[in-house]
Amino acid sequence: MYKLFLRSLISVLFMLGFSLNANAEFKVGFVYVGPTGDHGWTYQHHEGRNAVEALGIKTTYVESVPEGADAERVIRQLAQSGHDLIFTTSFGYMDPTNKVAKDFPNVKFEHATGYKREHSNVSTYSARFYEGRTLLGHMAGKMTKTNTIGYIASFPIPEVIRGINAMTLAAQKVNPDIKTKIVWVFTWYDPGKESEAAQALIDQGADIIMQHTDSTAPVQVAEKAGVWSFGQASDMQRFAPKSILTSIIDDWAPYYVERSIAARDGTWKQQDTWHGLKEGMVAMAPYNSAMGSDLVKEVEQLQKDLASGKVHSFTGPIYDQKGNILVAEGAVADDGMLAGMNVYVKGVEGDIPQ
Amino acid sequence: MSFDLNFIGILIGAIMASSVPLILAASGELITERSGVLNLGVEGMMIIGAISGFALMVVTDNLFFAVIGSMLSGLILSLIFGLLTQSLLTNHVATGLALTIFGIGMSAMIGKNFVGIPGKEFPLLFLNFKESIPFLGPIFFGHSIILYFAFGLPFLTNYFLKKTKTGLIIRAVGDSPTSASNQGINVTLVRYSCILYGGAMCGLAGAYLSLIYTPQWIENMTGGRGWIALALVVFATWSPIKVLIGALIFGGITILQLHMQAVGLRIPVQLLSALPYIMTIIVLVVISRDSRKIKLNTPTSLGQIFYKEK
Numbered sequence: 001m002y003k004l005f006l007r008s009l010i011s012v013l014f015m016l017g018f019s020l021n022a023n024a025e026f027k028v029g030f031v032y033v034g035p036t037g038d039h040g041w042t043y044q045h046h047e048g049r050n051a052v053e054a055l056g057i058k059t060t061y062v063e064s065v066p067e068g069a070d071a072e073r074v075i076r077q078l079a080q081s082g083h084d085l086i087f088t089t090s091f092g093y094m095d096p097t098n099k100v101a102k103d104f105p106n107v108k109f110e111h112a113t114g115y116k117r118e119h120s121n122v123s124t125y126s127a128r129f130y131e132g133r134t135l136l137g138h139m140a141g142k143m144t145k146t147n148t149i150g151y152i153a154s155f156p157i158p159e160v161i162r163g164i165n166a167m168t169l170a171a172q173k174v175n176p177d178i179k180t181k182i183v184w185v186f187t188w189y190d191p192g193k194e195s196e197a198a199q200a201l202i203d204q205g206a207d208i209i210m211q212h213t214d215s216t217a218p219v220q221v222a223e224k225a226g227v228w229s230f231g232q233a234s235d236m237q238r239f240a241p242k243s244i245l246t247s248i249i250d251d252w253a254p255y256y257v258e259r260s261i262a263a264r265d266g267t268w269k270q271q272d273t274w275h276g277l278k279e280g281m282v283a284m285a286p287y288n289s290a291m292g293s294d295l296v297k298e299v300e301q302l303q304k305d306l307a308s309g310k311v312h313s314f315t316g317p318i319y320d321q322k323g324n325i326l327v328a329e330g331a332v333a334d335d336g337m338l339a340g341m342n343v344y345v346k347g348v349e350g351d352i353p354q
Numbered sequence: 355m356s357f358d359l360n361f362i363g364i365l366i367g368a369i370m371a372s373s374v375p376l377i378l379a380a381s382g383e384l385i386t387e388r389s390g391v392l393n394l395g396v397e398g399m400m401i402i403g404a405i406s407g408f409a410l411m412v413v414t415d416n417l418f419f420a421v422i423g424s425m426l427s428g429l430i431l432s433l434i435f436g437l438l439t440q441s442l443l444t445n446h447v448a449t450g451l452a453l454t455i456f457g458i459g460m461s462a463m464i465g466k467n468f469v470g471i472p473g474k475e476f477p478l479l480f481l482n483f484k485e486s487i488p489f490l491g492p493i494f495f496g497h498s499i500i501l502y503f504a505f506g507l508p509f510l511t512n513y514f515l516k517k518t519k520t521g522l523i524i525r526a527v528g529d530s531p532t533s534a535s536n537q538g539i540n541v542t543l544v545r546y547s548c549i550l551y552g553g554a555m556c557g558l559a560g561a562y563l564s565l566i567y568t569p570q571w572i573e574n575m576t577g578g579r580g581w582i583a584l585a586l587v588v589f590a591t592w593s594p595i596k597v598l599i600g601a602l603i604f605g606g607i608t609i610l611q612l613h614m615q616a617v618g619l620r621i622p623v624q625l626l627s628a629l630p631y632i633m634t635i636i637v638l639v640v641i642s643r644d645s646r647k648i649k650l651n652t653p654t655s656l657g658q659i660f661y662k663e664k
Contacts, residue, residue: 034573034574035462035572035573035574036573037462037465037466037469037572037573038572038573039469039470039572064573064574150616181616181618182615182616183612183615183616184615184623184627185612185627186623186624186627187577189574190577190578191568191570191572191575191577192372192563192567192568192575192577192579193577193608195567195568196368196372196608196609196612197612199368199609200609200612200613200615200616201616203361203364203365203613203616204613204616204617206616215572216570216572217568217570217572220472220568220569220570238470238472239470239472239570349618350615350618350620351620351623353622353623353624354622
């Protein structure tokens with residue numbers, strides 16, 4: 001009896017200490033899918049975290065968290081240890097984030113690239129990367145000699161399919177003969193596999209390599225093989241100075257700073273953010289002068305038009321692979337259609353893995 | 355898909371290159387396991403080898419030092435494993451797992467300053483033959499010296515285990531450490547040597563990745579290849595030649611399935627992605643279904659702690 005009493009006393013004190021400690025200071029947590037040193041996706045989120053930390057806000061991060069059961073454990077752990085705002089920065093954290101959010105109504109959650117906001121303390125945010133893909137497609141269509149664009153894809157989710165479609169549509173506009181060859185690697189991050197995929201695409205005649213995976217391996221393979229490539233998520237230019245035409249850069253810092261301040265000051269509200277070139281969440285690395293000043297000017301103009309809304313990446317007529325119309329002539333795809341995109345447009349080879 | 359002979363040659367060359375880390379790590383681990391020690395730290399030793407090799411390449415600008423250094427670092431890590439399991443008699447499985455976790459964390463920490471530095475060109479041998487001889491050229495020439503070493507290693511290992519006295523001693527220690535000890539063999543010493551050798555080979559396998567295959571340092575760049583190597587040893591029923599076959603099949607199908615996707619064959623991609631694992635297991639199970647031989651090759655005392663009563 002005495003022992004039992006002691007034990008419960010200790011645990012109560014422990015919990016009390018925990019909650020006191022939790023209330024003491026405003027803290028922001030980050031969950032990353034890759035290592036901060038990937039120089040791609042996670043690296044950019046980490047840069048965003050650094051910007052929050054620079055404000056004097058205390059932050060914690062957990063890197064290389066697999067999408068699945070582990071993710072829930074990590075998110076729960078962060079919520080339990082007194083974090084007030086938690087950014088979960090990969091698509092696969094969608095369900096775990098919502099699940100944990102239910103149990104911690106006082107903690108705010110921000111999930112990147114997802115669409116589920118099942119509880120009022122979950123916001124989602126993403127960037128319109130497809131606008132960047134449109135620019136890449138334009139360049140690829142102009143630069144390819146073999147009319148074959150190689151695309152290393154990670155997982156068959158709308159985000160990735162949207163990028164493939166946006167790129168293909170833009171490339172077709174300037175070069176009707178282009179073909180998009182896709183290799184699915186089913187990983188966000190495996191340098192060896194990504195470089196094998198790049199090599200396979202090059203062997204199959206692709207002279208442009210594009211990736212929706214996070215390591216710098218594909219651009220390095222492209223550099224070695226003497227074909228063009230594009231960097232992903234951060235400026236990868238120094239890994240392949242000759243080969244890279246530009247990189248799509250994700251700039252999360254302003255958003256992270258804004259939301260962290262809002263959460264700290266109590267003005268945080270649930271929202272769904274989808275920012276693009278206009279707001280600067282998607283940015284382009286300097287264009288490689290090797291593509292000629294005329295093309296650089298063209299692309300810069302297109303970038304301005306996309307940012308101002310004069311041009312939309314998905315302007316009709318757009319057909320699917322079988323020739324059915326997806327978007328009518330003159331119309332543009334609405335955000336709902338973009339968010340749930342699960343078919344290829346005409347000109348993409350192969351099937352989407354189901 | 356162009357089916358000309360030279361292209362197939364290039365493809366085979368690429369397959370060989372991709373299987374090198376598996377062959378090296380699995381051959382090393384095979385010797386360790388044949389002495390009765392189960393070291394699950396392969397992935398950790400590989401990644402430490404990868405970062406040490408790369409870091410030394412950057413610091414000394416000398417590829418020879420880089421390669422030697424990577425082997426030494428794998429060896430040092432395995433020495434920790436040896437001290438724990440052989441001298442302090444800890445559990446092999448737990449210690450090996452800890453070694454992997456330690457290696458991954460440690461390599462990430464050392465590697466912080468080496469991210470984003472482009473690698474150095476590793477010299478490839480007989481490049482002129484590679485281009486001048488169609489088909490056979492890209493298969494046999496234009497590789498790094500480590501690849502030639504890796505492809506010779508399983509045969510050397512096989513000879514070593516079967517035909518030399520030291521090989522016999524290792525097998526004896528692996529099968530029955532007590533009897534071996536009674537024969538006057540220093541079991542602990544033999545096991546230490548095998549652990550250290552395995553560590554060095556894993557380090558070399560890691561260096562192959564960071565110096566030759568994808569010449570750069572990225573966190574977690576081994577991507578689970580250490581675990582594949584471990585599985586290969588078991589599925590190859592501890593036979594070095596079968597390890598070689600298994601590594602080639604695994605590397606081969608990994609690359610072929612990417613090509614099949616690029617061609618646009620209408621086969622479900624998930625099936626293609628799973629194919630390397632499925633095929634490797636099927637083939638190895640089929641070629642080693644002789645249970646008598648399996649018994650002959652399996653180190654009976656694998657993973658068991660041995661201590662000499664005094």
